[in-house]
Amino acid sequence: MPLADIKEGLRDAKAVDTVVEMLGQRFGSRCQTGRALREQHAHTTSYIPPQPPDAVVYPETAEEVQAIVRLCNEHRVAIVPFGVGTSLEGHVNAPSGGICLDMGRMNRVIEVNQADLDCTVEPGITRTQLNSYLRDTGLFFPLDPGADATIGGMAATRASGTNAVRYGTMRENVIALEAVMADGTLIRTAHRARKTSAGYDLTRLLVGSEGTLGIITSVTLRLQGIPETIAGGLCAFPTLEAACNAVVMTIQMGVPVARIEILDAMQMKACNAYSGLNYAQVPTLFVEFHGNDETVAIHSRTFGDIAAEFGGSDFQWTRDPEERARLWDARHNAYFASLQLRPGANGLSTDVCVPISRLAECIAGTQADIAELGLLAPIVGHAGDGNFHVLALMDMQDRAEIDRVEEFVRRLNSRALSMDGTCTGEHGIGQGKQRFLVEELGDALQPMRQIKRALDPNGILNPGKIFALET
Amino acid sequence: MPLADIKEGLRDAKAVDTVVEMLGQRFGSRCQTGRALREQHAHTTSYIPPQPPDAVVYPETAEEVQAIVRLCNEHRVAIVPFGVGTSLEGHVNAPSGGICLDMGRMNRVIEVNQADLDCTVEPGITRTQLNSYLRDTGLFFPLDPGADATIGGMAATRASGTNAVRYGTMRENVIALEAVMADGTLIRTAHRARKTSAGYDLTRLLVGSEGTLGIITSVTLRLQGIPETIAGGLCAFPTLEAACNAVVMTIQMGVPVARIEILDAMQMKACNAYSGLNYAQVPTLFVEFHGNDETVAIHSRTFGDIAAEFGGSDFQWTRDPEERARLWDARHNAYFASLQLRPGANGLSTDVCVPISRLAECIAGTQADIAELGLLAPIVGHAGDGNFHVLALMDMQDRAEIDRVEEFVRRLNSRALSMDGTCTGEHGIGQGKQRFLVEELGDALQPMRQIKRALDPNGILNPGKIFALET
Secondary structure: OHHHHOOOOOOOHHHHHHHHHHHHHHHHHHEEOOHHHHHHOOOOOOOOOOOOOOEEEOOOOHHHHHHHHHHHHHHOOOEEEEOOOOOOOOOOOOOOOOEEEEHHHOOOEEEEEOOOOEEEEOOOOEHHHHHHHHHHHOEEOOOOOOOOOEHHHHHHHOOOOOOHHHHOOHHHHEEEEEEEEOOOOEEEOOOOOOOOOOOOOHHHHHOOOOOOOEEEEEEEEEOEEOOOEEEEEEEEOOOHHHHHHHHHHHHHOOOOEEEEEEEOHHHHHHHHHHHOOOOOOOOEEEEEEEEOHHHHHHHHHHHHHHHHHOOOOOOEEEOOHHHHHHHHHHHHOHHHHHHOOOOOOEEEEEEEEOOHHHHHHHHHHHHHHHHHOOOEOOEEEEHHHOEEEEEEEEOOOOHHHHHHHHHHHHHHHHHHHHOOOEOOOOOOOOOOOHHHHHHHHHHHHHHHHHHHHHHOOOOOEOOOOOOOOOO | OHHHHOOOOOOOHHHHHHHHHHHHHHHHHHEEOOHHHHHHOOOOOOOOOOOOOOEEEOOOOHHHHHHHHHHHHHHOOOEEEEOOOOOOOOOOOOOOOOEEEEHHHOOOEEEEEOOOOEEEEOOOOEHHHHHHHHHHHOEEOOOOOOOOOEHHHHHHHOOOOOOHHHHOOHHHHEEEEEEEEOOOOEEEOOOOOOOOOOOOOHHHHHOOOOOOOEEEEEEEEEOEEOOOEEEEEEEEOOOHHHHHHHHHHHHHOOOOEEEEEEEOHHHHHHHHHHHOOOOOOOOEEEEEEEEOHHHHHHHHHHHHHHHHHOOOOOOEEEOOHHHHHHHHHHHHOHHHHHHOOOOOOEEEEEEEEOOHHHHHHHHHHHHHHHHHOOOEOOEEEEHHHOEEEEEEEEOOOOHHHHHHHHHHHHHHHHHHHHOOOEOOOOOOOOOOOHHHHHHHHHHHHHHHHHHHHHHOOOOOEOOOOOOOOOO
């Protein structure tokens, strides 16, 4: 299992004591060592056991982050950056102990440039906090990974979500970053121009680096104008393949769908039960269009025609916000609906991503595995990107069941890789997917490790994540 | 001047002789040392003097590239990758001598996946060759930097061009790369999924690395469906500011413009003279919309309304391909038209990029410098991205004029940086912009150099580009 790979070398009790004492002197009540708080900061929603840090520190400025990083680097003590703890692959665990940097107090909006459709924020702001702040500007930050994650956390895991098909992922939406490197240097990776060819793309290198190369202290983001009109709807299909073919055709025809989500029959069953709905328990697409009254109507009609061509039911869509919310309710509550399929069970949420031409086959194979292994595991996917999630419900006391879930995850990732896909479309590697990363990228891990060693020679930044340096 | 920074340490005549002899034995006529051919491979369109390599080798496979790189690494001989030589900042110069890798024979299309809208090609194929190949598939590769550059070269310089405002740059359009690293290892940076959170983004690190981190041997690209309908048109404005305000409003309203180009009065004068046209010699926007008959009409009308609001002339637009070509003729021939303003002069093409809210001010300041320094230098810009080019026409025998152009370029870059912009939106750093890169990113050059040293410890890959390691 991945955890076997984790480096323990940093754990020098005396060094940690020294650092914690010095941080206590400087930060007072903003440096905490209580057990409950430390455990809360190692909270993960995966089945990986929590590994708490030795202390939690709450910096308020980039200068404070620099001071903490310098101190930890000098004493070879690990640093684990923390947003709100919504990551799914053990990213905030502290296998080598050390200092958790809770970025929650660095949650200011630094500037909004309305004419340029950009803003610069501190990393601890959450996406809904940002959108509340922006409301009066007519702009919004579109990315929606479901959870109310922090912008810093989303950048660090290269997050995306339901509307990446239209607006891209954090890769496309981060214009620039400020980050504290392992030696305490504060760098700015770029300025505010929409595009640049000036040197190595450090922005993109830090986006998705999961806190292992630098601590993000500010993020400059692209924003979008709030659409004049949003249309939403849903459409049931006789088979998975039919639904996926409709998705492929929609993308191929360049219909600018803002969201296009697939829910499998089991997920629809869960949604019906949870929300008292009566939808057909068959593969269903939920779609959304952004534009004005005229363009969303054109695109909705085009999508309806495509859906009909592939045997989809009558496409119900609306421009009315309340009606749209009602239609989309099943999708929005999918996660909680799934958990209610088996009250008391834990849910392991995993993700893979494949070329969209392989999506139907990949989901069908996954469903066959679920059946064969006797699991309860609904599927919901960002179909336009070929990205889907399986929420495996399991009893954490039942070792045999956990083993079956692990076997299931292994098969899921191998299948995605065999289809030219990736072991993670948006959750990241963390601790949970390290062996799949090796399977996926092989020799490309060597330059990754060389970069890690060059930028963080003492290995203090979020050790034990993405790859164990020794392997 | 930037050239002072260039490292000469690699130039060991005996090592070069050994390597050239061994390459001659293996590659026969695919290893050339004739002076004319070597000089041709150091051809640049900048005013930086050509620096030819010691030999030019034409690999045909990734394995051959690996063998060449291993040999050069062992003997500490420089390697300069070469596409078709359309780069503008001295990227293909060989200041340390060594081997030019002409990738022109690696120009095959490896696969096209129509349903997934992607293809994988060898780096030496040019963008028009690729689009010819794709014609029957209903797909196209949208990026258009003007020159018929190779896909490998475009990836290496993070190129873009007129329709980046709609389709993004090479940063957004390269899905994955294969590259030979300095030690000869062949890596694949990703597979074909539309998005991934699997490890460091080596794809984006190599895109824009100008051949200094690895030699690209295959590129997987996003493709687009050929639009059902293209509409194009142009609109004259009373002032630069009015034109730029129309651009800002267009972007802010989310009008999905496919191209939106600005030509200044001098450029319009050049175009009129070159093509026998009679346009008003005032700032003019050329726009293009991609969609179907219905959507391009909606978007053209919206744009026309915006233009009128800012005092634009009647917006002339058309869906007719011939008529559109006629309207766009001035823009397409802008480069050649400019050269004709002063026959026999050399043109120095430079680029900067600023947030679009600063574009008018930045261009106005640039025009004032042109006047003050007594230069002839038309301006054309990808206004939707805040990116513009100045073509300074100069007599290469006139040292005083060259000095004035250098002063002009210095002011242009400083102005862009003072406006939160970048010293290059799409041309790259090469040899010509190294001092501006330092001015732009400061401490961020340190991790860039650390990465360079980690991945290419002997400094054999395109030495003297982006940054001189010693500074």
